[in-house]
Amino acid sequence: MSRRASIILIAGCWACGPRSPGIGGLRTRAELTEFRETSSYADVVAFTNIVAAADPTIHYTTFGYTTEGRALPLIVVGEVADATPEAVRASGKTVVYLQGDIHAGEVCGKEALQMLLREYATGAHREWSSSMVLLIAPIYNADGNERVALTNRPRQHGPIGGMGQRPNAQGYDLNRDHMKLDSPEARSVARLFTRYDPHVALDLHTTDGTRHAYHLTYSPPLHPNTPAEIDDLLRKRLLPEVTEAVRDAHGWEFYYYGNAFAPPGSDERGWYTFDHRPRFNNNYLGLRNRFGILSEAYAYATFEERVLATRAFVEEVLDWVHAHGDEVRAIVARADSTSLVGDSLALRAVPRRSGAPTDILMGEVDEERHPLTGAVMLRRRDVRHAESMYEYGTFEGTDRERVPSGYLVPSGLEEVVIRLEAHGVRLEPAPAGELDAEAFRLDSVLTAERPFQEHAEQTLFGRWEPRRVTPAPDARWVPIEQPLGRLVFALLEPRSDDGFADWGFLAAALEPGADYPILRVP
Numbered sequence: 001m002s003r004r005a006s007i008i009l010i011a012g013c014w015a016c017g018p019r020s021p022g023i024g025g026l027r028t029r030a031e032l033t034e035f036r037e038t039s040s041y042a043d044v045v046a047f048t049n050i051v052a053a054a055d056p057t058i059h060y061t062t063f064g065y066t067t068e069g070r071a072l073p074l075i076v077v078g079e080v081a082d083a084t085p086e087a088v089r090a091s092g093k094t095v096v097y098l099q100g101d102i103h104a105g106e107v108c109g110k111e112a113l114q115m116l117l118r119e120y121a122t123g124a125h126r127e128w129s130s131s132m133v134l135l136i137a138p139i140y141n142a143d144g145n146e147r148v149a150l151t152n153r154p155r156q157h158g159p160i161g162g163m164g165q166r167p168n169a170q171g172y173d174l175n176r177d178h179m180k181l182d183s184p185e186a187r188s189v190a191r192l193f194t195r196y197d198p199h200v201a202l203d204l205h206t207t208d209g210t211r212h213a214y215h216l217t218y219s220p221p222l223h224p225n226t227p228a229e230i231d232d233l234l235r236k237r238l239l240p241e242v243t244e245a246v247r248d249a250h251g252w253e254f255y256y257y258g259n260a261f262a263p264p265g266s267d268e269r270g271w272y273t274f275d276h277r278p279r280f281n282n283n284y285l286g287l288r289n290r291f292g293i294l295s296e297a298y299a300y301a302t303f304e305e306r307v308l309a310t311r312a313f314v315e316e317v318l319d320w321v322h323a324h325g326d327e328v329r330a331i332v333a334r335a336d337s338t339s340l341v342g343d344s345l346a347l348r349a350v351p352r353r354s355g356a357p358t359d360i361l362m363g364e365v366d367e368e369r370h371p372l373t374g375a376v377m378l379r380r381r382d383v384r385h386a387e388s389m390y391e392y393g394t395f396e397g398t399d400r401e402r403v404p405s406g407y408l409v410p411s412g413l414e415e416v417v418i419r420l421e422a423h424g425v426r427l428e429p430a431p432a433g434e435l436d437a438e439a440f441r442l443d444s445v446l447t448a449e450r451p452f453q454e455h456a457e458q459t460l461f462g463r464w465e466p467r468r469v470t471p472a473p474d475a476r477w478v479p480i481e482q483p484l485g486r487l488v489f490a491l492l493e494p495r496s497d498d499g500f501a502d503w504g505f506l507a508a509a510l511e512p513g514a515d516y517p518i519l520r521v522p
């Protein structure tokens with residue numbers, strides 16, 4: 001949509017029954033600068049507070065802090081008494097979490113969410129509040145957002161006034177921190193997921209990968225242990241229907257996230273998604289039994305077009321969830337109450353090839369120069385070339401284990417206990433007296449040579465053996481029969497590729513020939 005068209009659309013909203021007409025003229029920093037600049041933390045706080053003050057169904061609060069002590073804005077939209085988790089959960093409505101700026105050079109979501117909030121306040125989509133409560137976190141990596149440089153994300157098409165950096169102030173990639181929880185930001189959002197308990201969550205990014213012809217790409221949770229009903233609803237219904245609605249309204253093509261390449265040793269190009277591990281936001285939410293959705297605007301579309309594409313995606317997803325809220329909530333409730341004990345779940349996974357090739361729409365770009373730095377920026381051309389290739393968009397579990405009834409965490413593993421509690425996992429005192437358990441007897445430990453996110457990742461080899469044990473009085477019991485059972489399995493199994501052992505939190509306790517310190521009870 002051109003800028004002219006979007007202004008007419010906004011004017012149309014004023015005419016059709018504005019809720020708070022006074023703020024119809026409010027503009028984001030991106031809009032005020034004709035998309036040369038993106039909002040600072042102060043801009044976002046000011047903008048969202050003005051909107052909240054004008055509308056009794058919009059509440060401004062915060063949900064934690066960044067490393068440098070910035071309070072993380074959270075705008076709660078809906079018919080609730082106040083912005084507390086208790087009020088949101090008591091509403092009985094579908095709760096949807098919308099997050100921008102986890103990678104603070106990828107600012108399209110931060111801008112789109114502010115525009116959407118204003119448009120809601122001026123009369124658009126008022127029906128949403130009958131079925132949903134929205135939790136809007138426009139500026140999750142707020143410290144990264146403030147580190148603006150004209151050289152960040154160099155080939156992306158603006159904003160030419162610069163954008164923030166990818167990592168947080170500690171240098172961590174927040175979209176690799178959902179399992180290990182090293183950052184205050186990740187602990188803040190895990191706490192939000194536990195306390196507000198959103199059913200659906202959108203994480204808004206911008207991709208600078210393959211030069212494809214999609215205005216936006218998306219992904220459902222990719223871990224093979226994701227509840228099948230969540231995967232089915234997203235892949236068979238929500239995402240295809242949203243894609244069609246966007247095509248009808250805007251003429252844009254949206255598709256599953258991927259990059260086109262031939263892997264080493266092959267000359268066959270495929271369409272490869274990213275990674276199944278729950279260190280990524282959408283995959284993590286899948287293991288929490290929630291509808292986690294990744295959104296990736298296309299870096300070589302203009303900044304304005306990226307913001308509008310992101311806004312269109314969020315709007316269509318919200319329309320869909322509004323129309324199917326009972327079903328969404330029922331699937332979540334079923335996943336939370338279904339016992340996993342005795343099931344076979346995956347510890348690791350590999351990409352799975354699609355049954356047949358698909359036409360992937362490839363694009364082209366022109367080179368332009370950044371007007372101030374002279375660096376090359378790429379701009380999408382409006383062309384599409386269909387290229388037939390196999391998709392590698394799902395994962396197959398490679399190592400499987402039978403899910404136990406729970407795990408025994410001995411005393412002295414404080415890093416493990418603190419992190420389990422930060423995820424919202426329920427811990428209990430260990431049962432008294434002798435019991436039959438299993439210990440993972442280590443044959444060897446492989447430690448990665450290069451650290452990743454300041455951790456030397458470890459792969460454990462060994463086998464489970466029966467043990468008759470008497471837990472110490474201060475040991476902890478972590479039952480699988482709780483809503484976060486899938487997450488507990490991924491965090492505590494010794495061979496899990498994203499668990500506490502993988503991240504090295506148990507390194508001091510691991511010796512070949514000895515037992516992995518966390519026991520399980522079959």
Ligand SMILES: [Zn+2]
Nearest residue numbers: 103106205206
């Ligand atoms: Zn990103």
